Amino acid sequence: MSGSTFGRLFRVTNFGESHGPAIGCVIDGCPPGLPLAAEDLQPDLDRRKPGTSRHVTQRRESDRVEILSGVFRGEATGTPIALLIRNEDQRSSDYDSLVDTFRPGHADYTYWRKYGRRDPRGGGRSSARLTAPMVAAGAVAKKWLRLQYGTVIRGCLQQLGPIEIPFVSWDEAESNAFFAPDASIVPQLEAQMDALRRSGDSCGARLRVCASGMPVGLGDPLYDKLDADIAYAMMGINAVKGVEIGAGFGAVVQLGSEHGDELLPQGFGSNHAGGVLGGISTGQDLEVSIAIKPTSSIRLPRRSINARNEAVTVATHGRHDPCVGIRATPIAEAMLALVLVDHALIDRAQNGDVRLDTPPIPAHP
């Protein structure tokens, strides 16, 4: 895992800027024989893409992915799979006024100081648009995990600003553009979004991502722990400020007798660990929760500086999501899938010969 490449054996190298000619990625290390076509990647890209409802950015991108290599006659060949997505709707003029100005809460300032220059159009490299190739790569990972282990990865919105969303079912989460697992709350969420849009402000969100049907034994005991790599992957998603595994920050006020999940022959007694013990998967559901900060691009005027350290006022009028968390569900799912496939390959490299007489205990009693 280095620079713009994610993963050690299942490696995804991401490229592109928001307003350049194209974005994409190269997936290296995919096991050969995986049935694969662009149609496998499109559904998740469609779940992520802008313009799906009036509550997300109205930028129009078809986000059609082209497979340039690594697939022959409908199967992965084992060689690098290059994915290309052309940028279509590049209203660069929206950003003309920003060339020299740093938007609060954005990467503008840090980027400029690091590289001495930046591509101001749409956040350039720091744009959420770059999550599209992550989602496409994640779809490849998801498919392999499902075929190999029956592992299924799903995500949903847990909280939108102050509104906590009860969990009804994964199916409900897929029934609305908010990925809210309780569809009945959607009118309330829409009202919240409308209010934000009127006021020119934005809000944060909390998401849950879960992998069920997990193999036991993924992860290293030190440093490359499964939960450490998940934290890396999640915190690497744009706007994420916090990551929890299992009980997360709730564990601070738990007693040991409450937190420690009992093991029973018929299955684990609880899942406060969130599916990881000592950095290694238990076979229980992997439970991850992330905090997403409010969108930085807002219409309300903010104080800032320009490249000459002079005071300026910034108000952003581009097409932005009042809550970036809404579209983040497929992204978080994708990143979790990428971590899991990488660890699955690493684990079988080292431990492919390990045989035990007793089967793993069930995830649930």
Add this chain to the structure above:
Amino acid sequence: MSGSTFGRLFRVTNFGESHGPAIGCVIDGCPPGLPLAAEDLQPDLDRRKPGTSRHVTQRRESDRVEILSGVFRGEATGTPIALLIRNEDQRSSDYDSLVDTFRPGHADYTYWRKYGRRDPRGGGRSSARLTAPMVAAGAVAKKWLRLQYGTVIRGCLQQLGPIEIPFVSWDEAESNAFFAPDASIVPQLEAQMDALRRSGDSCGARLRVCASGMPVGLGDPLYDKLDADIAYAMMGINAVKGVEIGAGFGAVVQLGSEHGDELLPQGFGSNHAGGVLGGISTGQDLEVSIAIKPTSSIRLPRRSINARNEAVTVATHGRHDPCVGIRATPIAEAMLALVLVDHALIDRAQNGDVRLDTPPIPAHP
């Protein structure tokens, strides 16, 4: 960053088990010329080591570190620095009954299923003892950061079980064995620990780690973001279940107009970002918060299984901390230091020629 090696340019390879002959690490990539002696590493090792108060494990380890290589006439030479710490107090018999039994909340089960075998003595590789080499390596990183940029890394206890600890000063945090930044609360913390010990239970904790005097521009825009690598480093510490940067989960209920830190010529208006924007350091204080689960080894009996999937009861009578969070402060500081020195080297590799006319704005107005 792979397996037991942490970092890409400043690389620390950790080895050893709790009850083997020795533990240690190899630091590769340290800039030459850094003044270095075992005395530089000992203070942090002493802050971490067991037996410092009656509230932590009474295992007696002197944790004396020996520098085996990479230092000549008091300076790092640029070649690998090998650090060795001999294990002294190895009461392996404490663990005889556990060879075949999996302690709830421990890595015993996952470890055994992954490798088909395990070293049951003291948690083997999963023992918190393996954080000693991390702390030693972190002391090298801390020294380099301080000499190079004036960066100072400090940590403290924010919460012990239900008890929230006000922040008075960093000096107070160093005045007591709890690293509590308000010394007046120590009697309350001691009462909490005594109660836990009596009941045979344990509790969780929340820690804060902070780097001040930060250089601007550390971190990559995608994947290897500074905050992503911090999340990886922190979640990789034993018992950590959650990581926050800046406002963290609090950002969920913030408005964009509140969260986005304004930039003023005289300095940043606030620090909800926690010192990172778009994965790159802003020069503000790096603010990290972590959740530590309650110690899994408790005296209270718990239900579990053995290697034949048979039901058993486990009660742990070894010498364990009722709250592992107490000793975790120097560990979290060390891991943060390791992330920062690695990113500092990576940044100057790529951007060593970048020159700007205007200086960075101050961290604080």
Add this chain to the structure above:
Amino acid sequence: MSGSTFGRLFRVTNFGESHGPAIGCVIDGCPPGLPLAAEDLQPDLDRRKPGTSRHVTQRRESDRVEILSGVFRGEATGTPIALLIRNEDQRSSDYDSLVDTFRPGHADYTYWRKYGRRDPRGGGRSSARLTAPMVAAGAVAKKWLRLQYGTVIRGCLQQLGPIEIPFVSWDEAESNAFFAPDASIVPQLEAQMDALRRSGDSCGARLRVCASGMPVGLGDPLYDKLDADIAYAMMGINAVKGVEIGAGFGAVVQLGSEHGDELLPQGFGSNHAGGVLGGISTGQDLEVSIAIKPTSSIRLPRRSINARNEAVTVATHGRHDPCVGIRATPIAEAMLALVLVDHALIDRAQNGDVRLDTPPIPAHP
């Protein structure tokens, strides 16, 4: 350096197959500010491309490279530079008879056994066509090295089958399609090629690559030695079977008093080391020599097997170079450039603060 990614800080991820829609690469870690346009890459691509003379494959590819990202207003921004080359002349039908048959000397058999499948069109991933993105990436590296240090990388043909070619000048090497540093020998080389084409056979070659204007101090003392990474890079070029640094295999019969290059205040007394001592560059010219095997695709019938282990006869009638060595010069230059830029960045990461009072001695007395 892993899988299809070359380099640690200046990383090139290669993708594509000979007969897929496109080939290309992603360059991650390029220092920002490097002036860059497609025109910088095209000259080396043109030196490598097929169809430049009647002595190389007549496959017609324009090899026009498109920069998809990482360049803004004529400068590298510091983010991934994606390069795309569309495949144009894909006569896949030439390969229909080979789907099930393994050509001797080719990767067909090993590839199929490794992955359980293969893309038989033009060697798929193993095609020399995949050296085009290497050459494009190498052109970026060359430009940076030249601007940063004045380092110049050149290559030439030393031997074509039995014909040894005297070194007259680098300029002569650029005056003919063979990269022969003695233009007067070209008629002899052409006769050799014509004879091979008539007989349906092929021959090997020996190449020299040289970097002059070298910085001192690139390379690590162990494992990641500069010469080790050069050997890796060169042996990784299609058809290469041997690599020498400096005196190479000639060192076997040298005495120590002859081989060891004396250091004089006015410069090195000789360069048997080839510019590397103890894995670290001396500042002398880097001298590398490589052996290239004869083209495996020949018209003469050979015995082989098919996927059912049955005996077959194979004769290759596609458009192939009778000596792949002829077009390998720009490829070898590119790979050397990639090694050097990577080591230059790694060196300044660790040793950016090293200052010495005395200047390096000259490369030549």
Add this chain to the structure above:
Amino acid sequence: MSGSTFGRLFRVTNFGESHGPAIGCVIDGCPPGLPLAAEDLQPDLDRRKPGTSRHVTQRRESDRVEILSGVFRGEATGTPIALLIRNEDQRSSDYDSLVDTFRPGHADYTYWRKYGRRDPRGGGRSSARLTAPMVAAGAVAKKWLRLQYGTVIRGCLQQLGPIEIPFVSWDEAESNAFFAPDASIVPQLEAQMDALRRSGDSCGARLRVCASGMPVGLGDPLYDKLDADIAYAMMGINAVKGVEIGAGFGAVVQLGSEHGDELLPQGFGSNHAGGVLGGISTGQDLEVSIAIKPTSSIRLPRRSINARNEAVTVATHGRHDPCVGIRATPIAEAMLALVLVDHALIDRAQNGDVRLDTPPIPAHP
């Protein structure tokens, strides 16, 4: 593979200097269950160690290796295996006169310019002594390869200065301190060494290393080719100046019809490829040949400079091998073993599910 760490999944991190307290390495990623004890490593260490005959350095080192971690009850546990070798015979005073002087042919000058300082005792990090941990790690790799695939790795001396040594048998190579595969030539070799010692000079050597019983399918098609990684490993051994696979430089004058090994149902018709096609192992014997330069430390006076660029004369009177190639055989075997085990693990990570109906053809007809 980065810095002092060799390998991607089976990773060996080397540390230590010639005259520090200890040298050693950490092996990370070893498959669990491998039966392992110090006795498995000692035979190869003894084959490499100084003082075995009057023709090699008389420095006295017992080279006893201590296993510090990663082995429990005689088996590798899957966690890092730390190996420690204490330095015993450290006559540092031999080097006092060299603190400020650069020996021709040595790393002294490059090392000093890179790091701005160096440990002059015995070459410090650049000493051949650091090959001892490589040999120890290689012994672990050898054992795993033998038990897993029946792969056997052997080496021998092919040429000592001008004396070419016929190959009689691998057994003969183990019968003498020169690793000469024709024992009858030993008196001639001894005479050569005696003459060199009298004249105060040194000579080069050529070695052969061979892996038989090879699995098919190890290696990647691009960049991380098996032969590329072998070249990296071999060129990384102290004093190596050239590497060949199979026909090597001999391929330059071969015709394609001669070089390309025919595939027959009963086995390969020849092995000019040296066991690798397209970067992937064929199952034939891996054939590697390396050139070793003459020892740089000689008694004959040479011209050189000191740290102030002043002219000096250097004559080395320490205890040095007149031909370092003599002791290099077990080192080259070890490095080949490390490459193979790493590629074996990488291959089964990606291709562990590949199944073919036909068996590989035999290595030999």
